[in-house]
Amino acid sequence: MTDTAQLTSLFPLESEIPAEHRLAGEIDQRVTLVSGELKKWEGPVQAVVSPVHIRTADGSLKALKLGSVPTGGIPEAEEALDAAVAAYDSGRGVWPTMTVAERIACMQTFTKEMVARRTEIVRLIMWEIAKSLPDSEKEFDRTVDYIRATIDALRDLDNSASRFTIVEGTIGQIRRTPLGVVLCMGPYNYPLNETFATLIPALLMGNTLVFKPPRFGSLLFYPLLEAFRAAFPKGVINTVYGKGSEIVPYMLESGKVNALTLIGSSKVADHLKKLHPKTNRLRAILGLDAKNAAIVLADADIELAVKECITGSLSFNGQRCTALKMLLVHKSVADQFTKRYVEELAKLKIGMPWDKGVAITPLPSGKAEYMAELVEDARSKGAKVINPDGGVASASLFYPAVLYPVAEGMKIYREEQFGPVVPVVPFEDVETALEYVITSEHGQQVSIFSSSPDDIGHLVDPLVNQVCRVNINCQCQRGPDVFPFTGRKDSAEGTLSVSDALRSFSIRSMIAAKQTDASKKLLDDIVRGNKSNFINTNFIF
Ligand code: G3H
Numbered sequence: 001m002t003d004t005a006q007l008t009s010l011f012p013l014e015s016e017i018p019a020e021h022r023l024a025g026e027i028d029q030r031v032t033l034v035s036g037e038l039k040k041w042e043g044p045v046q047a048v049v050s051p052v053h054i055r056t057a058d059g060s061l062k063a064l065k066l067g068s069v070p071t072g073g074i075p076e077a078e079e080a081l082d083a084a085v086a087a088y089d090s091g092r093g094v095w096p097t098m099t100v101a102e103r104i105a106c107m108q109t110f111t112k113e114m115v116a117r118r119t120e121i122v123r124l125i126m127w128e129i130a131k132s133l134p135d136s137e138k139e140f141d142r143t144v145d146y147i148r149a150t151i152d153a154l155r156d157l158d159n160s161a162s163r164f165t166i167v168e169g170t171i172g173q174i175r176r177t178p179l180g181v182v183l184c185m186g187p188y189n190y191p192l193n194e195t196f197a198t199l200i201p202a203l204l205m206g207n208t209l210v211f212k213p214p215r216f217g218s219l220l221f222y223p224l225l226e227a228f229r230a231a232f233p234k235g236v237i238n239t240v241y242g243k244g245s246e247i248v249p250y251m252l253e254s255g256k257v258n259a260l261t262l263i264g265s266s267k268v269a270d271h272l273k274k275l276h277p278k279t280n281r282l283r284a285i286l287g288l289d290a291k292n293a294a295i296v297l298a299d300a301d302i303e304l305a306v307k308e309c310i311t312g313s314l315s316f317n318g319q320r321c322t323a324l325k326m327l328l329v330h331k332s333v334a335d336q337f338t339k340r341y342v343e344e345l346a347k348l349k350i351g352m353p354w355d356k357g358v359a360i361t362p363l364p365s366g367k368a369e370y371m372a373e374l375v376e377d378a379r380s381k382g383a384k385v386i387n388p389d390g391g392v393a394s395a396s397l398f399y400p401a402v403l404y405p406v407a408e409g410m411k412i413y414r415e416e417q418f419g420p421v422v423p424v425v426p427f428e429d430v431e432t433a434l435e436y437v438i439t440s441e442h443g444q445q446v447s448i449f450s451s452s453p454d455d456i457g458h459l460v461d462p463l464v465n466q467v468c469r470v471n472i473n474c475q476c477q478r479g480p481d482v483f484p485f486t487g488r489k490d491s492a493e494g495t496l497s498v499s500d501a502l503r504s505f506s507i508r509s510m511i512a513a514k515q516t517d518a519s520k521k522l523l524d525d526i527v528r529g530n531k532s533n534f535i536n537t538n539f540i541f
Helices: 004-012 074-091 100-116 118-128 134-158 193-206 219-231 244-253 266-275 304-318 329-347 366-379 430-438 452-461 497-502 517-529
Strands: 031-034 037-040 043-055 059-072 165-167 170-178 182-187 210-211 237-239 261-264 283-288 292-295 324-330 359-360 399-402 420-429 447-451 469-472 506-514
Touching: 031 219, 037 134, 037 219, 037 329, 043 118, 059 118, 059 210, 074 170, 074 182, 074 210, 074 237, 074 244, 100 118, 100 134, 118 134, 118 219, 134 193, 134 497, 170 452, 170 517, 182 193, 182 244, 193 210, 193 261, 193 283, 193 497, 210 244, 219 237, 219 420, 237 366, 244 266, 261 266, 261 469, 266 283, 283 497, 292 304, 292 430, 304 324, 304 329, 304 420, 304 447, 324 329, 324 430, 329 420, 366 399, 366 517, 420 430, 430 452, 447 452, 452 469, 506 517
Parallel strands: 182 210, 182 261, 210 237, 261 283, 292 324, 292 447, 324 420, 399 420, 447 469
Antiparallel strands: 031 037, 031 237, 043 059, 165 170, 170 506
16 A cells, blocks of 8 residues: 555655765756857746655655756847847858758767766756656667767768759759758657757758757756857857746747747647747647547457556656557456556556656656646546555655546546546447547547457558557557657647658758750859859768
8 A cells, every 4th residue: 555654755865865866966057058158147047846855854845956047038038049040140151051961060079979978967857857767868868869860861861862853954953951940849758859859850950949948857958058069050059948938929929930849738839839920931840739549449458458558658657748648448348457457557666766667756846736636526527546546645756546437528538647647438339439539639649459450450540540650559659760750630740750850840942954055064063163062962971
């Protein structure tokens, strides 16, 4: 049995934090990166607090302060935005006109510096969002792999464009070119990885950036600011901090942002896009809400379905956009499924992110309260918490709650919980499960569990037109990162795989000339004389 007192006891006394995982002290970031300079910050700051609480001698809990970051306002946002605009210089800037090979070289310099700071960054991921240590390490390593794969993909893309095409008497050369100034905002659950899944391709394609780190997961970028400054030309990447609801609308309203990339809420994205004075000029690359369902059919391998649904719904406390947030289970196997699910859940270890084998860790501020609210709402409308200790909480630790039977009308039925509350809905007719997906506001992925080729075939055909990935007998997930990651309805705009992201942050532009002797000579002279970074046939090895 787990009660509140036991959960409380899982938080460490200050002296119990293992030496190897401690931060050396509070980290107070007093610089911002603007216009190629680490600018001293003397304005107001925002405390950075860990979801990990500290137990005091009298048994109470206090939030652990990790340090602080600047909190700027509109003047600082304006300065950062103007720096990005100046660096782009209407497409004449050093960065947008640089050869792809040179941009790749800058990115490689940055990556080397980033790798050198692995320990520091991993530790900050762990402390800032309470992601388990192995998962924090995985996030870092996956990000480095992603950068390297993106560089390789860009090399291929550029090499395939390093030639002329002649069609109907017209000579053309087509390359992908930048969009302009990109405003980049990442999420707290994958603060490094998902932010860089947009920031890196946006940079590599020659755009200049204003980057606002997530509210939780801000400090971990501090060790990278100098690396950004040193690796890229002045103004190519600029940071802003502060109240998103104030500075972000300001930047959009200015009309100076050409592309908005945000991994976050669809409501926010919807609001922001409309603020741009010339909406047709704004490109949006968005990863938004999701409410991915698992559909467990009567003939499913229940052991396999339970295993996948446990990791699918509860990895990193369910704080993944791809998490399974609704389990639709055929009535004939619902008892068997829920019994086994609850048994497996009971084996998950709850504790601190550095605890060996830990699965459930503290949640960021306000989240445990929201989980409790969802549980209470479902209970008041007829669902039961079917796992022992489900919903027990102490400060930021929330023991996962499995709700059964969940039905339309309960908040959890449609709201994206993004946390450790697992709703289970029994169904009799598979059409009911299908209808749930069809009537959802979201359309990212779905998982189906069955061993029948007939049933899977029958379900896949309509489902691929509702979501962008149907997982067969496995949980939903983003990887491998070369697969297209996107969604329909309110779940995404644009596609974010290694190669798709390069396309999302660029547009094809071309030169065209009549196939005359004069044009041939002219183009030949440009190429041989190396007169243009666009018109050339150089191959990047
Ligand atoms: O939060 C959304 C992430 O993109 C999910 O990625 O499926 O690899 O955990 P993942």
